[in-house]
Amino acid sequence: MELLRLGPIGHEIPVAREGGVDYDLRPVTLDIDSDFFAANGIDRVRSALDAGELEPLVGADDLRVGAPLARPSAVICVGMNYAAHAREAGAEPPERPVIFFKMPSTISGPTDPIELPPYATKADWEVELGVVIGSRTFRVDSAEEAYSHVAGYVLANDLSERRLQIEESGGQWSKGKNLPGFTPLGPWIRPAAEVDPGSLRLRSWVNGEVRQDSSTSDLIFDVGEIIVQLSQAMAFEPGDVILTGTPQGVAMSGKYPYLADGDVVELEIEGLGRHRQVVTVTD
Numbered sequence: 001m002e003l004l005r006l007g008p009i010g011h012e013i014p015v016a017r018e019g020g021v022d023y024d025l026r027p028v029t030l031d032i033d034s035d036f037f038a039a040n041g042i043d044r045v046r047s048a049l050d051a052g053e054l055e056p057l058v059g060a061d062d063l064r065v066g067a068p069l070a071r072p073s074a075v076i077c078v079g080m081n082y083a084a085h086a087r088e089a090g091a092e093p094p095e096r097p098v099i100f101f102k103m104p105s106t107i108s109g110p111t112d113p114i115e116l117p118p119y120a121t122k123a124d125w126e127v128e129l130g131v132v133i134g135s136r137t138f139r140v141d142s143a144e145e146a147y148s149h150v151a152g153y154v155l156a157n158d159l160s161e162r163r164l165q166i167e168e169s170g171g172q173w174s175k176g177k178n179l180p181g182f183t184p185l186g187p188w189i190r191p192a193a194e195v196d197p198g199s200l201r202l203r204s205w206v207n208g209e210v211r212q213d214s215s216t217s218d219l220i221f222d223v224g225e226i227i228v229q230l231s232q233a234m235a236f237e238p239g240d241v242i243l244t245g246t247p248q249g250v251a252m253s254g255k256y257p258y259l260a261d262g263d264v265v266e267l268e269i270e271g272l273g274r275h276r277q278v279v280t281v282t283d
């Protein structure tokens with residue numbers, strides 16, 4: 001089962017895809033948001049599908065694919081969580097998770113354009129596994145308990161403007177992470193019960209050329225450990241998103257040019273779908 005939101009920006013329709021059919025979820029929920037997850041939305045959708053209570057969404061194939069969840073209260077990101085990526089950034093692998101935050105306004109759909117202001121001269125791609133929290137999570141004691149709070153998983157692009165992140169940051173990464181649309185998500189959320197987050201291949205391409213090709217088995221801190229450690233310092237709410245880090249192969253390595261007008265960025269994680277975003281530089 002896959003959870004999606006289809007339609008124009010601000011007017012997305014919640015959908016469950018199963019067997020290649022997109023079912024209208026509006027009899028179950030008005031949206032896929034924090035309230036949906038807090039009210040055991042995935043279980044309710046599963047029950048409605050099994051009972052044959054949902055109808056296919058007419059015209060679904062013609063609709064834009066939006067981000068699969070509406071504005072979460074927080075997007076929490078783990079930096080340098082693959083050893084090779086830490087080294088290509090000029091750092092040793094961290095002993096504790098490195099954390100920064102992204103604003104909800106950064107979230108966009110998996111095929112929405114990447115719109116860069118003219119001063120964003122060092123825009124970079126980052127394929128990442130995203131974790132969607134299903135219930136309030138605070139002071140978790142074990143990985144087993146941590147995973148019980150996960151609703152599902154989603155493909156993410158943690159776009160970064162490296163000049164703002166590093167050269168003009170004052171030591172805080174978030175300045176280079178929060179341009180509008182800098183967190184494309186989707187195309188769907190897959191329920192946690194259907195995903196092994198510890199062994200997923202993740203890849204990225206720019207203009208058809210491979211940039212990243214790795215596995216979540218190479219994470220320094222896996223999903224359970226991330227939640228255990230971070231939940232000692234913050235409480236996650238239903239619908240919050242945790243981005244778990246990106247592997248080596250980004251432009252910051254110096255091996256590839258930064259993104260420019262007309263570039264095509266593609267990302268993929270097995271079982272979680274694919275992104276395709278075209279870069280446009282705006283005045």
